[in-house]
Amino acid sequence: MKQEEKDSSWFREIFNEHYKYLRNFIYYLSGDLELTDDLTQDVFLHLWEEQEKIHRETVKSYLFTVAKNLYFKHHRKKNTHLNFTSSLLNEQDNESPEFLLELKEFDRKLQDAIAEIPDKTRAIFLMSRIDNMTYAEIAERMQLSTKAVEKHMSKAMKMLQQKVDRKL
Amino acid sequence: MNQHKNDIDKLIAGWGVPESQSQDEAWQQLIKKTQQQRPVRKVNFQWGKWAAAAAAVLVLAFVGLSQSGLFAPQKTNSNLTAQNIWLPDSSLVQLKAHSSVKYNYQLIGGSRMIHLEGEALFDVKKGKPFEVQFPGGKLKVLGTEFNIQAYGKSAGRVDCYRGAVKLTIHNKDYILRKGKSLSFDEKSVDGPFNFNVKNKLNLPDNTYFWNNRPLKEILTLICQRSDIALEAPEEILRKRFTGELNLSNSKQSVHILARAMNLNYQFEANKLTLFETK
Numbered sequence: 001m002k003q004e005e006k007d008s009s010w011f012r013e014i015f016n017e018h019y020k021y022l023r024n025f026i027y028y029l030s031g032d033l034e035l036t037d038d039l040t041q042d043v044f045l046h047l048w049e050e051q052e053k054i055h056r057e058t059v060k061s062y063l064f065t066v067a068k069n070l071y072f073k074h075h076r077k078k079n080t081h082l083n084f085t086s087s088l089l090n091e092q093d094n095e096s097p098e099f100l101l102e103l104k105e106f107d108r109k110l111q112d113a114i115a116e117i118p119d120k121t122r123a124i125f126l127m128s129r130i131d132n133m134t135y136a137e138i139a140e141r142m143q144l145s146t147k148a149v150e151k152h153m154s155k156a157m158k159m160l161q162q163k164v165d166r167k168l
Numbered sequence: 169m170n171q172h173k174n175d176i177d178k179l180i181a182g183w184g185v186p187e188s189q190s191q192d193e194a195w196q197q198l199i200k201k202t203q204q205q206r207p208v209r210k211v212n213f214q215w216g217k218w219a220a221a222a223a224a225v226l227v228l229a230f231v232g233l234s235q236s237g238l239f240a241p242q243k244t245n246s247n248l249t250a251q252n253i254w255l256p257d258s259s260l261v262q263l264k265a266h267s268s269v270k271y272n273y274q275l276i277g278g279s280r281m282i283h284l285e286g287e288a289l290f291d292v293k294k295g296k297p298f299e300v301q302f303p304g305g306k307l308k309v310l311g312t313e314f315n316i317q318a319y320g321k322s323a324g325r326v327d328c329y330r331g332a333v334k335l336t337i338h339n340k341d342y343i344l345r346k347g348k349s350l351s352f353d354e355k356s357v358d359g360p361f362n363f364n365v366k367n368k369l370n371l372p373d374n375t376y377f378w379n380n381r382p383l384k385e386i387l388t389l390i391c392q393r394s395d396i397a398l399e400a401p402e403e404i405l406r407k408r409f410t411g412e413l414n415l416s417n418s419k420q421s422v423h424i425l426a427r428a429m430n431l432n433y434q435f436e437a438n439k440l441t442l443f444e445t446k
Contacts, residue, residue, distance in 0.1 A: 015198070019191050027185040037188050041198055048202045088182035107179060114180075129180045164176065 006051060014059055015044060021131055022063055025141075028123040028130075029071050031080040031115060039075065043067045064141040068120075080119065082111045084130075113163035117156050124149055125156035244268035245286075250374075255280070259298070262289040265374075265393040265415075266319070286392075287317040304352055305337035314344070319392035323385060325351040327363060351385055358382075374416040383407045383429065387422075391440055394418040400442035404431060 022043060027036045043066045047059070054062050086107055089100070114122060124142065127133045133141075135149045142149070189197070245251040245263040253261040255271055257280060263269055267286020274281060278296040285303060291313045292298050298309040302318035312331045318324035326335060328344040335342040337352050342360060344350055350359035363379060378386060384405035391398040393415060407429055415421050422440060426433045434441045 012195070015195060016191070019194065024185050033186055033188055036185070037194070041194070041201060044198050045201055048198075083186065084183035085186055086179065086182050087184065088179055091182075110176060110179060111183075126180075126183075129177065130183050132181075160176075 006048065010056070011048060011051065014047065014063075018060065018063055019044075021127075021133075021141075022067060024131055025064060025123055025127060026067050026071060028126040029068070029080075029119050030075065030077055031082045032075075032077065033083075035075055039067060039070055042070060060141055061143050065143055068142070072119075076119075080115045080122075082115045084111060110164065113160060116163060117159050121152045121156045121159075124152040125160075128153060241272075242268060242270045250289075255282075257293050257295055259293045260291040262291075264288060266395055284316055284318060286319050287315070287389075289313075289315040304354075305335060307336070308334040317389060319389075321354055323351070323353050323388040323392075325349060325385060351381070353384075375412060375414045377412050378409055380408050380410050383409055383425075386413070386425065387440075387442070390415060390418050390421055390425075395438070397439045398442075399439065401444075404429075404442050404444065 019040070023036055023040045026039050026043075027033065030036060030039075043063055046066050047054070047063060089104060089107060095103075114126070117125065120142075124138055127138050127141075128135070135146045135153070138144075139146045139149045144152075243251075243253050243261075243263060245265065245267050250265075251263045253263055253269065255261060256273065259280070261269055261282075264287035267284070267288055269285075269288060270283035272281045272283070273279070273296075280296055280298045282290075282298070282300040283302075284300055290300070290309075292309050294312070300307045300309075300316060302316055302324065304318055304321045304324050307314075307316065307326065309331075313329040314333050315327040315329070316324070317326070326333070326344060327349045328346055330346055332343055332345045335344060335350060337350075337357055338355075340357070342350055342357075344360055347362055347364075348360040349363045350357065350361070352358065364377070376386075376389070382405060383400075386409055387398055387400065387405070396418070409425070409429065411428065413421050413424060419435060422433055422435075425431075426442070430445055432443050432445050434443075
């Protein structure tokens, strides 16, 4: 297969469209920044190599499925440790240092609580909450039914509530 | 509680995955990788074919090698006393001084192929064809017990104690039956002649018995057993000897032999020289 025969403009388009969300998704799964960057590259490399074989309309779910499989097969972490940046924390300039400290502490506890949720459920929950995806969008990427996504969501919220109640 | 939940949602919505490289940098890196990756994929594509070819070569090599006996097990006896070796088919090989034997059972046909250098007594279990190759010739077993002396092509002897063996020496076939012996050198074959089966050569204490045999045979054996060179005029080597001799100590046996045959001898470093007494 020669390079010219591969459709690089299409590839570029797909990359631009999905890079951020794919990278976020892998981070939601792993909580490991270095692994996230490597794995994102790997997923796109897979797409590059197999672009003749896949249906272009399902490329979205292809990317997420490859990412999911690669992560669960080779890189699964026992203990996930999340470390998100928080825009809310940075906005609170006018608040007292005490409040900021408290908020920071709460933010840490919340991240730890979310890290304890099972990988797939956590990823779905965060896709919904951080990336603002609809259940249908998540379902398409994860190759699940909307119903299943709903279940993951309610499971995540239930677990979160318990953990936050217990910790605070 | 609801207020609390909203706070949590707000907080989570404000989260972002930490930045590492920009999207553009990631793209550049990716493009670089796509260009490196290709040749590897090509090899991968033909992997199945190569693997099949490699497997076929391996199988052929394995069969070929096992047939050729290149890696056949080898036993060597570098002591002066005989050493008993049981082959996998429970045939017994009694390996004499400075001798080695290789055995190799063919996958196809199951022939038992033996490669001998030196001297050994064989007691063969009945079964598949048993073939011994030695310097100067080869032998196929029809019977069961025989002795081969063949340290080199220069001199050798085969004795048959039981049954019969089929010998091939200098491209000529001989059948040796019980109580018959045959000796050979590079050019000629002597025999078959009779020997006394009861005087089992050299068993078990290195005592050999000869009945009217040329000195060449005896001296060659002594020298080969202890890896020394022999130098003697033809007329001495043609002389014949009858009697018993213990070969545990080669110097001593040469001494006895020289006395008996009225000869002078001299040992130098790894060399034995014999001459007539004046």
